[in-house]
Each structure stands twice: as C-alpha cells, then as structure tokens.
Amino acid sequence: MLTDKHEAAANPGQPKGDPVSRRLSRRALIFFLLALSGLSFLLRNILTLENLSYHTASMLFQPQNSSHPALAQKGPLPPYNNHTICSHLEPTPDEALEDRALLDAIAWPKPPAPTSLNQTSDPVHSLFAILPSKGGRERRVGDQLEALVQMQDFQGRPKRYGGDFLVARLHSPDLGAGVAGTVVDHLNGSYSALFPLLWEGPAQVTITMVHSSEAVAVLQRLREQRSDRFFFQSLFRSGELSETSVCNMCLPHNRPQEPLCNYTDLHTGEPWYCLKPKRLSCDTRINHFKGGYKKDLVTHKEALLFQSRVNIKVVIHASGPDRIDVLPKKIDDLELKNRNIEPGSVKYNPSGYYYKGSWRSFDGTPVRQFDAKSITQCLTGKMINMYGDSTMRQWFEYLRAFVPEFNLRSPAQAGPFMAVDCKHNILLKYRCHGPPLGFSTVRASELRYVANELDRLPGGPNTVVALSLWAHFSPFPVEVYIRRMRHIRRALERLLARGPGTLVVIRSANLRALDKEMSLNHSDWFSLQLDRVLRNMFMGLAVVFVDAWEITLAHHSPHNIHPPPDIIKNTISLILTQVCPAKKS
Ligand SMILES: *[C@@H]1O[C@H](CO)[C@@H](O)[C@H](O)[C@H]1NC(C)=O
Ligand SMILES: *[C@@H]1O[C@H](CO)[C@@H](O)[C@H](O)[C@H]1NC(C)=O
Ligand SMILES: *[C@@H]1O[C@H](CO)[C@@H](O)[C@H](O)[C@H]1NC(C)=O
Ligand SMILES: *[C@@H]1O[C@H](CO)[C@@H](O)[C@H](O)[C@H]1NC(C)=O
Ligand SMILES: *[C@@H]1O[C@H](CO)[C@@H](O)[C@H](O)[C@H]1NC(C)=O
Ligand SMILES: *[C@@H]1O[C@H](CO)[C@@H](O)[C@H](O)[C@H]1NC(C)=O
Numbered sequence: 001m002l003t004d005k006h007e008a009a010a011n012p013g014q015p016k017g018d019p020v021s022r023r024l025s026r027r028a029l030i031f032f033l034l035a036l037s038g039l040s041f042l043l044r045n046i047l048t049l050e051n052l053s054y055h056t057a058s059m060l061f062q063p064q065n066s067s068h069p070a071l072a073q074k075g076p077l078p079p080y081n082n083h084t085i086c087s088h089l090e091p092t093p094d095e096a097l098e099d100r101a102l103l104d105a106i107a108w109p110k111p112p113a114p115t116s117l118n119q120t121s122d123p124v125h126s127l128f129a130i131l132p133s134k135g136g137r138e139r140r141v142g143d144q145l146e147a148l149v150q151m152q153d154f155q156g157r158p159k160r161y162g163g164d165f166l167v168a169r170l171h172s173p174d175l176g177a178g179v180a181g182t183v184v185d186h187l188n189g190s191y192s193a194l195f196p197l198l199w200e201g202p203a204q205v206t207i208t209m210v211h212s213s214e215a216v217a218v219l220q221r222l223r224e225q226r227s228d229r230f231f232f233q234s235l236f237r238s239g240e241l242s243e244t245s246v247c248n249m250c251l252p253h254n255r256p257q258e259p260l261c262n263y264t265d266l267h268t269g270e271p272w273y274c275l276k277p278k279r280l281s282c283d284t285r286i287n288h289f290k291g292g293y294k295k296d297l298v299t300h301k302e303a304l305l306f307q308s309r310v311n312i313k314v315v316i317h318a319s320g321p322d323r324i325d326v327l328p329k330k331i332d333d334l335e336l337k338n339r340n341i342e343p344g345s346v347k348y349n350p351s352g353y354y355y356k357g358s359w360r361s362f363d364g365t366p367v368r369q370f371d372a373k374s375i376t377q378c379l380t381g382k383m384i385n386m387y388g389d390s391t392m393r394q395w396f397e398y399l400r401a402f403v404p405e406f407n408l409r410s411p412a413q414a415g416p417f418m419a420v421d422c423k424h425n426i427l428l429k430y431r432c433h434g435p436p437l438g439f440s441t442v443r444a445s446e447l448r449y450v451a452n453e454l455d456r457l458p459g460g461p462n463t464v465v466a467l468s469l470w471a472h473f474s475p476f477p478v479e480v481y482i483r484r485m486r487h488i489r490r491a492l493e494r495l496l497a498r499g500p501g502t503l504v505v506i507r508s509a510n511l512r513a514l515d516k517e518m519s520l521n522h523s524d525w526f527s528l529q530l531d532r533v534l535r536n537m538f539m540g541l542a543v544v545f546v547d548a549w550e551i552t553l554a555h556h557s558p559h560n561i562h563p564p565p566d567i568i569k570n571t572i573s574l575i576l577t578q579v580c581p582a583k584k585s
Pocket of ligand 3: 262263264266
C-alpha cells in the first residue's frame with residue numbers, strides 16, 4: 001500500500017497519494033466536520049475495501065516467569081510463536097478485511113539495516129528550510145507554509161530513505177498561538193512539514209525528530225515479537241492463604257499440563273488468563289496489577305538509537321530563518337472557506353489551534369470559556385460516564401472540583417470514581433478500561449470491559465459518554481487494539497440507536513515525555529499508530545473527536561503523558577462547548 005509518499009507524523013489521517021488514503025482523507029474530512037459541528041446524524045461508513053488479502057491476527061504473548069515457581073522450575077519459555085491459547089481468536093472474514101485495511105493505513109517504511117550508528121539519522125546534522133512562497137508573494141492568513149527537512153546521518157551525509165518519525169509545530173509565544181503541522185515523508189531522506197497560516201503576526205517553525213527510522217524499526221520488531229515485554233499479575237486469596245500468579249492476554253499453548261484460569265469475557269470474547277495458583281481456585285482472584293517489564297530486549301547497538309538528547313525528541317535546526325511574519329488575509333472569507341474545505345485541494349486540516357492561549361476550532365470559532373457557575377449550569381441534569389485510562393481520569397479529576405465527589409474508597413489510580421450533585425441532578429462517573437491495564441492495583445471485581453459497560457447504559461440526550469483508551473495498549477500488537485475498539489464501536493452503535501441524542505466523546509492519544517526505557521515500551525510512535533487506527537475506526541460514527549494529539553503537539557509545554565492543567569482546561573472547555581453549545585441568536 002505504500003506508494004510514492006508516506007505521511008509520517010504530525011497529523012494522523014491526512015491525505016496521502018494512494019486511493020485508499022485519499023478515500024480515508026475524504027472520510028477524515030467528514031469526521032472532522034462532524035466533530036466540529038457536533039451534528040448528530042448517523043453517517044455510519046462501511047469500510048469498502050478491495051483486493052485485500054486475508055490476514056491472520058496473531059497475538060503472541062508469553063508470561064514472565066520470575067514470580068511463578070511452577071515456571072521458574074521449567075526454565076525459560078519457548079520463543080515466540082503463534083501456538084498460544086489465543087490461537088482460536090481468528091477474526092471473521094469481514095473483520096480480517098478491516099484489519100488488513102487498517103494495518104495498511106498505518107504501514108511504516110522499513111529502513112535498510114544500518115551497519116553503525118554513524119549511518120543513522122542525526123537530528124543535529126539534519127536541517128530544514130522554510131520554502132519561499134509562490135511567486136515571492138507576501139504570506140497571508142489562509143495560506144500554507146512549507147518547510148523542507150533534509151535528514152542527515154551522524155557523519156553529515158544525507159539520508160536516502162524515509163521512515164524517520166518527525167513532528168512539527170508552528171507557533172508564536174507572544175501571541176499564545178500554536179498549531180500542529182503535517183509531515184510528509186518523501187521516502188528519500190527529505191520531508192515536508194506543512195502548516196496552515198491561521199493568525200496574523202509572527203510564526204516560528206519547530207521540527208523535532210522523535211525517533212530515527214532505524215529506531216522505529218526496533219520499536220516495530222518489539223511490538224510484533226516481544227509483546228510480552230509488559231506483564232501482569234494477580235493476587236489470589238482465601239482465608240489465610242494467598243498466592244500471586246502471572247497473567248496476560250494470551251499464554252503459551254505448549255504446556256497443556258499447566259492449569260490456567262480462564263477469565264475470557266463471555267460477552268465480548270476478550271481473552272484474559274492467569275496461571276492457576278497452586279493451592280487456590282480461580283475464583284479467589286482478588287486483584288490485578290502491573291507485574292513489570294522485561295529488560296534487555298534490545299542489543300547494545302540498538303540501544304544507541306535511543307539516547308536522550310542525541311536521538312530521542314531532538315529539535316532539528318533551520319539552515320536559514322525559522323520564522324516568518326504573516327499578514328492579514330485579503331481574500332474574502334467565503335473564498336477562503338471554500339479553498340480550505342474543498343476535498344482534494346485541502347493539504348492539511350488540523351482540528352484546531354491555540355490563539356491567545358485558548359484552543360479554537362480550525363474555522364476560528366473560539367471554544368466557550370466556562371467558570372464554576374457555568375460548568376454547573378452546563379452539567380445540570382446530565383450523567384457523564386467516563387471510561388478509559390489515566391488520561392480520561394484527568395477529566396474526572398478536573399470536574400470533581402465543581403461536583404462533590406462521593407468517596408467509593410477506590411484505589412487512587414484505577415478508581416472507579418463517582419461525583420454527585422443532587423441539587424442539580426449531576427452524576428459523573430469514571431471507570432478504567434479492562435485489561436491490559438498497567439495500573440498498580442485494580443480490584444478483580446472492578447475489571448470491566450468498556451463495551452459491556454456501554455451496553456448497560458440506556459443513553460439519551462442527558463447522557464454523555466467519554467472514552468480514552470490507548471496508553472496501556474502500546475506494547476501490544478495493533479490487532480489487540482483493533483479488536484478492542486471494534487467491540488467498543490459495536491457497543492456505541494447499539495447505544496446511539498437505543499438512546500438517540502447520547503453525546504459520545506472520543507479522546508485521542510497524546511504525546512508524552514520519552515527516554516530510552518519509556519520509548520521501548522510506550523513510545524509516541526506506538527501511540528501514533530493506535531491513534532490512526534482509532535481515527536479510521538470511528539470515522540463516520542456520530543461521535544465528537546477530541547484531538548489530544550494536536551492539542552498537546554500544538555501547545556508550548558513539554559510533552560507529558562498527563563498533560564498539564566492548562567491543556568486539561570482547554571480540553572474540558574472544548575467538550576463542554578459540545579455538551580452546551582452557545583445559543584444561536
Ligand atoms: C525464568 O526462569 C529461568 C529458570 O529459573 C531463568 O533462568 C530465567 O532467567 C527466567 N526468565 C526470566 C525472564 O526471568
Ligand atoms: C505460525 O508461525 C509459523 C512460523 O513462525 C508460521 O509458519 C505459521 O504460518 C504461523 N501460523 C499461523 C496460523 O499464523
Ligand atoms: C477460555 O474460555 C473461552 C470462553 O469460554 C473459550 O472460548 C476458550 O477456548 C477458553 N480458553 C481455553 C484455553 O480453554
Ligand atoms: C563513525 O564515525 C567516526 C567519526 O566520523 C569514526 O571515527 C568511526 O570510526 C565511525 N564508526 C564506524 C563504526 O564507522
Ligand atoms: C525527494 O523527493 C521529493 C519529492 O518527490 C523531491 O522534491 C526531492 O527533490 C527529492 N530529494 C532528493 C534529494 O532526491
Ligand atoms: C520498559 O520499561 C522498563 C522501565 O520503564 C525498562 O526497565 C525496560 O527495559 C523497558 N523495556 C524494554 C524492552 O527495554
């Protein structure tokens with residue numbers, strides 16, 4: 001599916017050269033407009049796919065043996081293969097077609113094997129230049145800016161292949177303005193970063209190499225072959241007796257003598273297993289917690305590709321000026337609008353940008369600002385159900401300053417949490433998603449799959465559902481994420497059909513701080529791939545999409561898995577604007 005161009009970074013779901021991507025980009029536009037206007041018509045888009053071969057999802061997991069005596073006795077586990085207890089989880093032919101299309105949409109160019117670090121991409125030797133505008137015209141709001149990046153290796157030789165993971169931002173600290181750029185990989189060592197010019201005044205280009213193409217290849221290998229690098233445990237207890245056992249999504253199949261506890265969800269079929277404790281029964285499982293990470297899965301040579309301040313998230317310098325001055329737009333608004341949303345002609349469609357420190361949608365409509373009173377007013381009569389990882393919990397934590405929390409005595413990371421305002425009939429709930437989940441402790445009784453929770457909601461105009469699932473899936477093969485999201489999508493379709501008027505908000509992945517260890521398990525590259533899958537899978541469904549990727553990329557603060565309060569505030573305002581749109585006068 002890779003053709004002449006491969007779009008690399010900032011803006012998942014952007015136009016690309018091939019027909020599938022063009023179709024996807026058109027759909028991206030529809031999705032974007034839906035998200036913008038909050039129109040609640042159902043535009044379920046069936047994936048129309050052609051000539052796609054059958055793909056077998058292989059989810060290969062193997063438990064860590066350190067804490068399980070039975071395993072320790074038997075020595076190291078066999079190498080990765082597809083003989084796991086999950087091998088029965090074959091997708092249906094339709095699902096396999098969708099899997100194939102989604103995997104094609106996130107295909108990433110593989111570099112030739114480098115012989116030494118010297119031949120890999122070096123952000124310090126690499127340079128970018130802002131291209132002159134067409135005909136030397138002055139630059140105006142509504143125009144597009146292009147910067148050309150030439151990647152070079154550690155000896156200053158130009159790179160001749162693509163696959164580097166770059167992100168780009170156009171910003172103005174003075175104006176509190178920022179927008180994410182789109183990076184297009186020309187597959188020959190050069191990249192274009194494209195930016196819309198959305199404000200008048202100064203604008204500065206920042207381009208960052210997150211990982212070299214060679215580093216991405218290592219991540220790809222780890223994801224496909226060592227998805228066991230993250231493992232889990234459960235405590236089992238009955239009376240005085242307690243035991244800890246290793247758990248994961250799929251355990252190896254080659255030990256039929258090894259008894260297992262099968263916690264596969266009967267409703268969704270989502271697999272989950274623990275090695276059976278020696279003396280206790282499977283129904284004495286008390287909790288679920290993060291077991292840990294396997295170490296030393298990369299060679300010494302590979303480790304050199306993951307050095308903080310050398311080749312992880314290092315800024316690329318400009319060969320000339322890195323900033324421009326933007327003049328007010330001249331052409332009339334209508335023409336600008338048509339130019340920007342005409343399918344085919346559109347080069348970028350960021351979901352929004354910062355101006356004076358506040359997030360605005362792409363068309364410039366400011367997001368409504370809310371104070372304590374207007375938050376209560378907006379939430380009156382509403383039931384807000386939040387599901388997902390800690391990036392969703394941050395929304396709950398923000399809102400509980402305005403709605404009194406009912407103490408459920410839950411573990412601090414995993415919840416569940418609830419806040420109630422009886423006077424205004426407001427109910428806020430947060431619940432974490434089902435495993436894989438790397439929280440410190442989750443009670444076994446609270447391990448629930450989002451799809452099942454959604455099936456228990458009646459829905460309707462007073463119901464808001466907010467979802468954010470991504471960070472805990474990054475060490476696993478993409479097929480695991482696709483399967484989970486497919487179950488959730490089906491549940492959302494049922495919910496929207498049963499309870500028309502339900503507002504569904506889906507939050508995308510965001511960028512995070514990376515060092516070597518974090519990169520190997522949870523790199524932004526993994527998140528970006530899941531994010532693209534998410535966008536494609538929910539396109540056409542009447543849901544509001546919160547583009548946390550761009551909201552964090554466009555912002556001036558350092559990347560953080562848990563974005564700082566200013567970003568949360570902007571995000572909550574964006575959502576509340578959807579819940580309570582400004583009255584049209
Ligand atoms: C598993 O157990 C064997 C035998 O005790 C040990 O040699 C091996 O290092 C262990 N593997 C891991 C990943 O801990
Ligand atoms: C299992 O793995 C082997 C070798 O890696 C491969 O030849 C075989 O086709 C795989 N089977 C399935 C069902 O994917
Ligand atoms: C676990 O249970 C599920 C659902 O009952 C079943 O489909 C699956 O085959 C079981 N797994 C094993 C290894 O027995
Ligand atoms: C890498 O480059 C340095 C300096 O240019 C050189 O001294 C070194 O031998 C090179 N290493 C390899 C493995 O080529
Ligand atoms: C790389 O490809 C782009 C787009 O096709 C082209 O404009 C550029 O000149 C090429 N660069 C090199 C060094 O070949
Ligand atoms: C994953 O992260 C942990 C700590 O965050 C680290 O010890 C481990 O080495 C990492 N995984 C890999 C594959 O390196």
